[in-house]
Amino acid sequence: MVNDLQVQNSSFIDWEEKPIHISRQIQPHGILLVLQEPDLNILQVSNNVSTVFKIASEEILKKNLEDLLDPFQIEQIKLGLSQESLDFINPTKIWIKVKGDEYVIFDGIFHRNSDGFLILELEPASSQENIPFLSFYHLARTSINQLESTSNLQDFCQIIVKEVRKVTGFDRVMLYKFDDDGHGSVVAEEKLAELEPYLGLHYPASDIPKVARKLFTSNWIRIIPDSHGEAAVLIPEKNPINQQGVDLTHSILRSASPCHLEYLHNMGVGASLTISLIKDQKLWGLIACHHKTPKHVSYELRKACEFLGRVIFSEISAKEETEDYDYQMRLTYIQSNLMKYMSQEDNFIDGLVKYSPNLLNLTDALGAAVYFGGEWTLLGKTPSIDDLNFLVQWLKNNVEEEIFYTDSLPRIYPDAEKFKDIVSGLLAIPISQRSYVLWFRPEVIQTVNWGGDPSKAVQASHNTQGILHLSPRKSFELWKQTVSLTSLPWQAAEIKAALELRKAIVNIVLRQADELAQLAHDLELSNSELKKFAYVASHDLQEPLNQVANYVQLLEMRYEKQLDEDAKEFINFAVEGVSLMQTLIDDVLAYSKVDMQAAEFQLTNVEHAFDRALINLRGRIAETGAIITHDFLPTVMADKTQLMQLFQNLIGNAIKFRSDKKPEIHIGASRQEDTWLFYVSDNGIGIEPQFSDRIFVIFQRLHTRDEYQGTGMGLAICKKIIECHRGKIWVESQLGDGATFYFTIPIGGRERERRSGRKTQNNLFSRG
Amino acid sequence: MSAEVDVKPKTIFLVEDNKADIRLIQEVLKNSSLPHEVITVRDGMDAMAYLRKEGEYASASRPDLILLDLNLPKKDGREVLAEIKSDPNLKRIPVIVLTTSRNEDDIFHSYDLHVNSYITKSRNLNELFKIVKSIEDFWLATVTLPEING
Numbered sequence: 001m002v003n004d005l006q007v008q009n010s011s012f013i014d015w016e017e018k019p020i021h022i023s024r025q026i027q028p029h030g031i032l033l034v035l036q037e038p039d040l041n042i043l044q045v046s047n048n049v050s051t052v053f054k055i056a057s058e059e060i061l062k063k064n065l066e067d068l069l070d071p072f073q074i075e076q077i078k079l080g081l082s083q084e085s086l087d088f089i090n091p092t093k094i095w096i097k098v099k100g101d102e103y104v105i106f107d108g109i110f111h112r113n114s115d116g117f118l119i120l121e122l123e124p125a126s127s128q129e130n131i132p133f134l135s136f137y138h139l140a141r142t143s144i145n146q147l148e149s150t151s152n153l154q155d156f157c158q159i160i161v162k163e164v165r166k167v168t169g170f171d172r173v174m175l176y177k178f179d180d181d182g183h184g185s186v187v188a189e190e191k192l193a194e195l196e197p198y199l200g201l202h203y204p205a206s207d208i209p210k211v212a213r214k215l216f217t218s219n220w221i222r223i224i225p226d227s228h229g230e231a232a233v234l235i236p237e238k239n240p241i242n243q244q245g246v247d248l249t250h251s252i253l254r255s256a257s258p259c260h261l262e263y264l265h266n267m268g269v270g271a272s273l274t275i276s277l278i279k280d281q282k283l284w285g286l287i288a289c290h291h292k293t294p295k296h297v298s299y300e301l302r303k304a305c306e307f308l309g310r311v312i313f314s315e316i317s318a319k320e321e322t323e324d325y326d327y328q329m330r331l332t333y334i335q336s337n338l339m340k341y342m343s344q345e346d347n348f349i350d351g352l353v354k355y356s357p358n359l360l361n362l363t364d365a366l367g368a369a370v371y372f373g374g375e376w377t378l379l380g381k382t383p384s385i386d387d388l389n390f391l392v393q394w395l396k397n398n399v400e401e402e403i404f405y406t407d408s409l410p411r412i413y414p415d416a417e418k419f420k421d422i423v424s425g426l427l428a429i430p431i432s433q434r435s436y437v438l439w440f441r442p443e444v445i446q447t448v449n450w451g452g453d454p455s456k457a458v459q460a461s462h463n464t465q466g467i468l469h470l471s472p473r474k475s476f477e478l479w480k481q482t483v484s485l486t487s488l489p490w491q492a493a494e495i496k497a498a499l500e501l502r503k504a505i506v507n508i509v510l511r512q513a514d515e516l517a518q519l520a521h522d523l524e525l526s527n528s529e530l531k532k533f534a535y536v537a538s539h540d541l542q543e544p545l546n547q548v549a550n551y552v553q554l555l556e557m558r559y560e561k562q563l564d565e566d567a568k569e570f571i572n573f574a575v576e577g578v579s580l581m582q583t584l585i586d587d588v589l590a591y592s593k594v595d596m597q598a599a600e601f602q603l604t605n606v607e608h609a610f611d612r613a614l615i616n617l618r619g620r621i622a623e624t625g626a627i628i629t630h631d632f633l634p635t636v637m638a639d640k641t642q643l644m645q646l647f648q649n650l651i652g653n654a655i656k657f658r659s660d661k662k663p664e665i666h667i668g669a670s671r672q673e674d675t676w677l678f679y680v681s682d683n684g685i686g687i688e689p690q691f692s693d694r695i696f697v698i699f700q701r702l703h704t705r706d707e708y709q710g711t712g713m714g715l716a717i718c719k720k721i722i723e724c725h726r727g728k729i730w731v732e733s734q735l736g737d738g739a740t741f742y743f744t745i746p747i748g749g750r751e752r753e754r755r756s757g758r759k760t761q762n763n764l765f766s767r768g
Numbered sequence: 769m770s771a772e773v774d775v776k777p778k779t780i781f782l783v784e785d786n787k788a789d790i791r792l793i794q795e796v797l798k799n800s801s802l803p804h805e806v807i808t809v810r811d812g813m814d815a816m817a818y819l820r821k822e823g824e825y826a827s828a829s830r831p832d833l834i835l836l837d838l839n840l841p842k843k844d845g846r847e848v849l850a851e852i853k854s855d856p857n858l859k860r861i862p863v864i865v866l867t868t869s870r871n872e873d874d875i876f877h878s879y880d881l882h883v884n885s886y887i888t889k890s891r892n893l894n895e896l897f898k899i900v901k902s903i904e905d906f907w908l909a910t911v912t913l914p915e916i917n918g
Contacts, residue, residue: 540839543868546891547788553893554795578891 023248025231025255027224029296030123031106032232032253033065034239034246037081037118040065040074043240046253048232052096052104052122057235065120069094077110081118086110091299094122107299113247117239121253123299153319157188160287160312164305165190168273168297170289174198177285180489182213184285212260216276217283218249221306224256224272226294227264231255252299264290271295273302275309279317324493331497334361339504348508352437353379359437362501363427363494367440374434382440383419390415392436395428403499404428407441410485417485425487427495429502431509437501441487527595534592541585549578580705587713590645591698594720599639601725606633606678609640610667613647617655626655626663633669636676636745642721647680649714650741654682656708659736674747675727681740687733695731718743777803778908781831783815783848784808784866785840789889793835793866796900802908807831812843816851819858831861833907838867838874846877853882862907 026032026046034044041064049057053068066074073094080089091107098104106122113119146159157175165173172191178184189199216222239246248254256264264272273289287309297305334357341351349370352359359368360380367380371392376385383391394413395404405427410417416424425441552574556563563571610633614621621628628651647667654665664683669676687695687702694700696719701712722729722743733739780797784790790808797806807828809815815836818825834852838845849865852858862884867874870888878886884907890896 540868542870542891543786543789543889546868546889547786547792549891550792550893550896551788554792557893582891 023254024234024237024245026234026248026251026253027226027255028229028232029225030121030253032234032251033120033122034234035065035118035120036241038078040077040118043117044234044236044246046232047235052098054098061235069096077108081110086112091125093125109252109299111250113250115239115242115244115247117241117246119246119248119251121251123253124296125298153316153323154187156312156316156319158190160309160316161188161190163308163312164275164287164289167308168289168301168305170271170273170291170295171195172198172290174288174290175285176203176288178283187285212257213283215249216274216286217278217281219252220276220278220309221302222256222274223252223297223302224261224264225296227256227261227270227272229294268292273297273305275305277309277313277316279313284313284317327491328493328496331362331493335497335500335504338362338501342504342508348505349377353377359439362497363439363490365425365427365439365441367422369436369438369440371434371436371438372431380440381422381442383422387415387419388438391423391426391438395430395436396433399428399430402429402502403495404430405490405495405498407489408486420485424485425490427490427498429498429505431502431505435509437498437505439498441490443484444486444488530592534589542582545578545581545585549575552578584711584713587711587717591713591717591720594642594645594717594724599642599724601637601639603635604638604640604643605635606638606643606669609638609643610647612644613651616644616648617652620652620655624655624658624663626658626665628665628667630667631669633667633678634671634676636747638725638745639721642724646718646721646743649718650680653714654680654684654739656710657682657684657739659683659685659738671747672744675744676747677742677744679740679742681738683738686735686737686739687731688735689733692731692733696729777805778832779829780804780806780908781815781818781834782806782808783812783834783840783845784837785810786837789837792896793900796897797904799897800900800904802904804904804908811841812845812848814842815840815848816843819852819861820855833903834861834863835866835903836863838865838869838878846874846881849878849881849883864903864907 028048030046031049031052032044032046033042033049035041036043042061045057045060047057049055049060053060060068065077069077077089077092080086080092083089090109090111092110094106094108095103096106105125107125109121109123111119146163157177161173161175164170172189172195174186174191175188176184177187183202183204185202186198186200189197191197234246238244255261267290269290270293271291275287275289276283277285277287287305337355337357338352338359341355342348343351345351345354349372352370353368358379359370360366365380367378367382369379369382369388370377371388376388378385382388391413394415405425406412407425409423409426410420416426420443422442423440424443427439427441429437431437552571556568556571607630610630614628620626651665651667655663661683666681667678668681669678671677691702695702696715698716699712700716701708701710718741719729722745725745727744727746729741729743731739731741782790782793784793794806797804807818809818817823818828819831819834821828836845836848840848845865845867849863852861852863859882864885864887865878865883866887866889868889875886885903887899887903890899
């Protein structure tokens with residue numbers, strides 16, 4: 001990812017391409033000799049060789065190593081070189097006679113390069129004797145003892161830098177850790193109090209180019225005792241045997257690249273020591289030691305530090321794995337909690353957001369959103385619902401997998417740039433085409449530990465010539481550009497946890513679908529029960545009624561002469577009672593026949609339904625002289641029989657509840673956003689507003705039967721018809737001032753309002 | 769020929785489980801001027817046994833009209849109707865369904881089974897008188913039905 005965003009700085013690019021290891025420059029604090037085995041002929045030397053041997057470099061090139069050293073030393077060296085590993089003779093104390101009895105002692109380090117030449121490097125030794133192995137052991141043991149009582153990685157790293165600083169005495173020791181993209185950050189630091197802290201600073205991957213990185217993995221420890229020292233040069237330039245430059249990959253004296261030196265200069269570093277931390281053959285991090293002034297660290301001590309690095313680092317790796325494992329365990333724990341909460345709640349989404357831990361904890365996100373059934377549930381920092389709707393649309397078109405994640409959404413979905421502060425990282429699990437769980441992470445810049453005042457540091461890095469110079473702060477700026485629009489990456493454990501959650505939600509949704517299917521089945525059963533009841537009502541209930549009515553009448557007929565007026569009146573009451581019962585049964589039947597399933601929704605001309613209602617009402621219209629007018633009536637998706645019944649009931653009521661004026665009834669219709677609004681208004685007796693809900697309830701009446709006949713079913717049937725069509729019905733009226741009944745029918749038919757309609761339907765059944 | 773035949777009392781076969789309804793129909797028929805006898809059975813099985821002259825009904829006389837209720841014990845009125853109308857010996861006997869059911873399915877189904885008439889029982893006694901009168905007038909006095917021996 002970083003490589004395709006090549007940094008706009010030529011010095012970086014140069015550095016990326018230049019082969020650092022084929023160099024003829026070495027640091028001036030030591031001497032390098034290229035030798036040919038077995039005679040140890042001197043092929044090349046660094047041009048500072050004369051400062052030690054007091055012979056012109058050109059002269060030395062004609063010689064053999066044997067000419068320069070004591071025969072005893074040569075014998076030792078030859079013995080060492082014949083061993084399997086050069087580790088046995090590294091370092092070898094080499095005594096060089098300066099004049100008379102005056103000797104200078106060097107640490108001699110041998111290695112064979114890729115071309116098979118022997119390279120001897122001489123560094124001035126700080127002591128005459130090798131440091132005994134035991135001291136390595138002591139060094140490491142103290143540190144490891146401290147480490148054992150430390151539980152987290154952070155403290156671990158801190159102990160390492162502290163120990164390294166203690167044994168080396170550098171002004172500043174930092175532990176620098178690389179992330180998966182190659183960017184690095186300072187995770188631990190020990191330093192002189194007066195130095196500016198670098199702890200927490202981030203660096204772009206380009207700060208340490210690939211070539212340098214490769215060298216770090218082969219050379220585990222590198223020292224620059226004097227960053228200002230003038231480099232010595234190998235002479236002759238090319239190896240006289242193969243006429244090529246010398247491979248100095250494993251050289252300890254090899255000069256650092258000018259770019260790196262400049263970097264050090266800009267930081268005010270006089271000397272540096274770098275120890276590589278390698279895990280699984282990959283550069284995990286570096287221990288970087290800086291000193292303001294030149295500082296040499298003996299080969300043994302460097303080796304001791306490397307040893308320390310290796311030993312401690314093996315502990316770090318273990319700890320890191322434990323931390324990963326611990327994090328996984330924590331996520332598993334959160335996940336099982338979420339599942340528990342989801343199963344406790346009626347709506348599983350509540351289980352994800354209402355408790356602690358919640359959805360955010362599962363992936364260490366700062367915002368989360370659940371899109372389910374067309375509704376959003378938001379948690380933490382999230383974009384607006386509008387932005388989320390567009391995002392989901394985009395996901396729907398672009399994501400088919402069970403999980404989708406990116407740490408740079410704005411680069412693949414440019415609209416996200418405007419809310420990069422909230423969503424630079426996105427983790428999404430589609431539950432279905434219309435349901436998603438989303439997690440958000442902000443742009444990483446927002447979360448970085450700045451470690452000091454960045455603006456001040458940027459100024460300090462300005463160079464008098466106006467040329468861009470590298471410095472940690474400048475690098476930090478650069479890193480900021482590199483990682484802009486990018487969040488912290490989603491970790492494998494988090495992705496796994498999200499996938500597990502997806503599984504759980506899918507199960508819940510499936511179970512709910514099962515339950516719904518069961519519910520639908522139960523409803524169907526209860527529906528068919530209802531139909532049976534309707535049949536019983538139409539037959540079995542009527543039979544005894546007929547019987548009572550018939551026999552009472554037979555009694556009256558047969559014994560007319562014996563019965564007095566009272567007896568006849570009683571018989572009339574009995575017959576009337578039966579008659580009312582019959583009407584009630586008929587109306588309940590009519591009510592139960594308004595059946596969602598039986599309804600046939602088709603394009604229905606409302607005017608036709610209205611006309612048919614008028615035909616059914618013609619008797620009463622004629623009797624009362626009612627004047628019925630209407631506006632243009634549209635065509636809607638409806639059941640025409642139910643629609644006719646609706647008009648018949650509403651107009652019938654308008655006539656029945658007329659005032660002493662001649663009934664005037666008007667039917668109107670107007671188009672709303674997604675429904676047709678109809679009304680039936682009259683000039684009748686009106687209804688007190690307090691009863692405007694009650695009148696739609698089954699068997700509710702506002703008058704005695706003496707005043708107005710009826711069962712109190714008419715408007716309940718109207719309401720059921722309208723609910724069947726996913727519409728609404730209500731009345732606006734004042735007592736004595738006529739009434740207007742309004743009802744709506746959705747333009748797209750009942751499908752559009754399915755959800756709300758279903759709820760209403762359940763209420764209906766529970767009431768019945 | 770027809771005049772002499774007419775004098776013979778008509779046999780009305782009433783299939784009805786409700787005693788009150790049986791009595792009521794008998795009471796109403798009492799008013800009739802037409803000579804007739806009413807034979808009553810209380811369930812669908814007996815009805816078929818009678819019509820097929822089985823068992824105790826071996827010497828049963830063939831009815832001139834069947835008044836059939838739909839909801840009957842043992843064998844449903846709908847089944848009885850189906851059997852009568854698919855039996856070559858019985859299918860020409862006029863059957864009138866006399867029931868309380870106003871269920872549309874029942875009505876359509878009965879006519880599908882070739883019922884001759886479907887009449888809903890009324891709670892108004894006078895209506896019932898009218899209905900029975902019209903049955904008599906139409907089915908027993910007016911309509912010319914094929915002579916069947918046997």
